[in-house]
Amino acid sequence: MHQLNLPGSIGPFSLNTSFYPHLEKYGVITYTPCADDNGIYTIDQEFTSLYTKDGIIKGIACRHNCSLHGMCLIGLEISTALVLMKGFDYELEHVVFADGSEQEVYCFEPAGLQLWVDDDRKVVKVFLGELE
Numbered sequence: 001m002h003q004l005n006l007p008g009s010i011g012p013f014s015l016n017t018s019f020y021p022h023l024e025k026y027g028v029i030t031y032t033p034c035a036d037d038n039g040i041y042t043i044d045q046e047f048t049s050l051y052t053k054d055g056i057i058k059g060i061a062c063r064h065n066c067s068l069h070g071m072c073l074i075g076l077e078i079s080t081a082l083v084l085m086k087g088f089d090y091e092l093e094h095v096v097f098a099d100g101s102e103q104e105v106y107c108f109e110p111a112g113l114q115l116w117v118d119d120d121r122k123v124v125k126v127f128l129g130e131l132e
Contacts, residue, residue: 002048004068004126006111010048010060015112015129019052051129059129066126073126078106078117088113 002011009015013022019041026043034040038058041050051059066073068084082090085108093105095116103124106115116125 002062002066004062004066004073004113004128006113006128008128010062010066010126010128013048013050013057013060015057015060017057019050019055019057022050057129059127062126063124073115073123076123078104078115078121078123081115081123082106085113085115 002013004010007015012025022043023041030042032040032042036053038051038053041052042048043050047062047064049061050057051061062074064074068081071080071084073081073084085106088108088111090106090108093107095103095105097103102119104117106117108114112129114125114127115123116127118124
């Protein structure tokens with residue numbers, strides 16, 4: 001289980017550190033190149049994605065086994081997750097995907113944390129960092 005540590009890590013992955021040591025340990029399932037030397041490396045049986053710029057981790061997305069204060073966030077009701085995040089203000093955004101599906105995104109600033117929530121009001125993704 002990957003432990004979420006604010007302000008800057010999920011499990012062994014820390015923001016603003018080199019991606020390359022993780023390449024050897026975890027391997028890469030997919031790599032998606034982006035503009036300006038940015039890229040997305042999907043590892044850990046496709047449950048973790050590392051968003052990089054010039055080989056430095058700028059964002060971490062976790063879709064499985066991500067915990068905070070000993071509780072797994074993935075699959076947790078958003079109301080319970082919000083209790084765990086007490087003391088952090090958030091903004092709520094709505095995202096509509098090309099297929100018409102929607103998710104709510106709870107954005108906690110300045111922590112740089114996002115909790116993505118499905119129609120069942122359960123957390124399906126934890127994102128930490130910055131998206132450009």
